[in-house]
Amino acid sequence: MARRRLLASFALAGMAATVALAGTQGIASAKPKPTPAKPTKVVIILVDALSREIVDKYGMSNVQALMDVGVDTPRGYLGHTGSVTVVTHNVITSGLLPKHMGWTNEGYRDSLDVLPDRKATNAGDNLFISSNWTSAEMFPVQNKLGYPKLGDYLAKSGGVYTVSPKAYAAYGFSGDVPGTTTITFGGTVTCGTAPNTQRYRIPVGINLPSWLDTTCGSRWLVERDKGYDTLQEPARLYPALDDRYVVGDEAGHQGGDVWATDLSLRIMQEDEDWSGLFISLPGVDKAAHMWGGVNDPEGGDLDGDGQPDVIGYNELTHMEYATATADAQVGRIMDALEESGDLDDTVVVLTADHGSVAAAEDHFHGDFEPVNDYGLWNWYYGDVENDVYLDPQEALKPLVEEGNVGLSYSDSSINVWLKDQSPEAAAATAEVMATLPDVTAVWHRNGDHFDRVSPVRWERMTSPGERAWFVRKAQELVDTQAADYGPDLVATLPDDTTYSVHGDHGGIQRSTQQIPIVFAGGGLSSKDLHSEVRSVDIMPTLLRTLGIEPDAPMDGVAYKLPMG
Incomplete structure (x- = not known):
């Protein structure tokens, strides 16, 4: 019942x-099936x-x-x-847990020596942005640990x-x-006859079924070049540019x-x-x-x-x-x-x-520029093997100018992979990190766990529930990415704070x-x-x-x- x-x-x-959400593909009529033991x-x-x-x-x-x-x-x-x-x-x-599976975050240090260097210089320092990976990068990292x-x-x-x-x-x-x-x-196909052409995204993958049609006119193609109402702030930081x-x-x-x-x-x-x-x-x-x-x-x-004030609200x-x-x-x-x-x-x-x-007023620490996807520049800083982002938001500049950041990834936490990982250099960078807006604590990786290396800024947590959650869960959650390929330093942030886009993931907050x-x-x-x-x-x-x-x-x- x-x-x-x-x-x-x-x-x-x-x-x-x-x-209107009805799909185009149905299911065959039910056939009686025996209930299995398991x-x-x-x-x-x-x-x-x-x-x-x-x-x-x-x-x-x-x-x-x-x-x-x-x-x-x-x-x-x-x-x-x-x-x-x-x-x-x-x-x-x-x-x-991330610290045992091969990568812990959107940043990655190839301490396992899995991926080839992509740059002739030392600029990449074996650092990668993992959300740029295809199966050609992700699978070898998974397989390395077996x-x-x-x-x-x-x-x-x-x-x-x-x-x-x-x-x-x-x-x-x-x-x-x-x-x-x-x-x-993945990829793009152009359909139609000029001047009435339209670009579409097409299905790709591994071991695709024979019935999956990827030619023009197929149901499985979706339109590209569609911005709707997202080419304005704050959506423009990470806008919808197609129907993917x-x-x-x-x-x-x-x-x-x-x-x-x-x-x-x-x-x-x-x-x-x-x-x-x-x-x-x-x-x-x-x-x-x-x-x-x-x-x-x-x-x-x-x-x-x-009053509505978004042009072209959709x-x-x-x-x-x-x-x-x-x-x-x-x-x-x-x-x-x-x-x-x-x-x-x-x-x-x-x-x-x-x-x-969800970032509250005055607790969003990214920059805005009249460029689509500028939120990527708020998320990442570094000249890494598979990308380059060297224009950090204003709030992050003191950390970057300290000079020891190989890669940073900032969302509702701040994660840093250091150039110089020595205790002395890490301590100097952590000291600067603790001064950044809304940071509640800074943590330094020490083997299979993180040590808190700054005082906790309790006054930046606005409710007893937030403070109680920090006491119960902060250490546990940060420790789950304590691996050589993970960040060297992590800064935790309050419940209502992001450094990237107006709604984001990443940290220890209850809402994420x-x-x-x-x-x-x-x-x-x-x-x-x-x-x-x-x-x-x-x-x-x-x-x-x-x-x-x-x-x-x-x-x-x-x-x-x-x-x-």
Whole structure:
């Protein structure tokens, strides 16, 4: 009965949606299937940047229904830094903390000597920006440490598929698992006859299915060169320039979350023997970065005077639309599993790769310039092997001018890879770092942990809850990226502060750490798990639920999920 109530709520949520979100690919009629002793299939639905705060504010009814009738984890949290996309997708499907999986953040020092130097000089210093990686860089780093991925286990019983419009998310999720399929976006094709031509993004990946048409006119192509209302502040720092991360307005070629869900439903239809499906939905993340997350001025009221003041306001780039879209896709996936008869044989995980910090007035420390994607210059500083950013925001200049920064990555924390890693040089840089706006503490890596090397600025934390969270979690979270390839120094920031774009990830804040982690389907009950479940616990918990003995140790805890 619980499952029927769940699916009824999905149907009602879909009927109440204020946006047209129907997909183009269906599911075959249900066939009676025997209930297995243990489930054999896994679906992970990852809604990028979905904090519990966002679920509640925007009333995401399908996500809330899943929490109600699945195994929710009310005390669950992300459990690591950097709390960023390029890290967490791999944490979830490896069961390892960042300090044991090969990279810890968007910055990376090649201490494992995996990637070739790209520069003839020493300018790069073996430092990389990991979100620029393709599979050609990410897979060798994963493989260097030799750990199995979730797909390695699932591929023994059926097809394993990863679908994500965001390439580095896709490859982190999937890993280098022989025979599995990864589908993402890349490249461009121009369709039509001049002067009526249009550029489209096309699907790329690994082991693409034969039915995936990538030619002009295919449903799976999505429009490029579309800015909507995002070519203005604050969205211009990281604008939507096509329909890869947003749904878009071209019927039959919807992108973002709808594209990923349509592909996933088609996979279920084409391969009845699938065993794993990892789906990453990017729409909420994009809207949150552009418009400040829960501070999004819906309707265009940027100055808060009650009057629309955004030229060309378009709802489809904003948080209300993005959350409704993501929520509808959760419902579509769950309905498809029920209709195909696979739900009792499938453990569904609903989670996120991080939450979203919304910068308060006077607590945004990035710069604005009339250039699209200028937020990249706020995020990164350094002449690294695979990019160059040498124009830091004003707030970061004292740190850069100190002269020892090889690479910095700044979001809702500040992470620094030093040129000179000696204790004396690190101490001098840390001293400057502690003077930067809104820094609450500075931490120096010491082997497998970080030492706090500055006083805690308690007065910069504005509530007892924020201070209590810092006491309980700051050391634990910072320590998860204590590895030679991780940052040498980390500065933590308050709940409402970013150095990059108006809504961001990265740090220890509750709004980026408190994410949904829900297990459903597979004969599970609606009894909640009240342990402090983390992202790193998802893989060992899945293996235990499926009755699979792991081949290698993991950092995560294998929780016993209550059965119905």
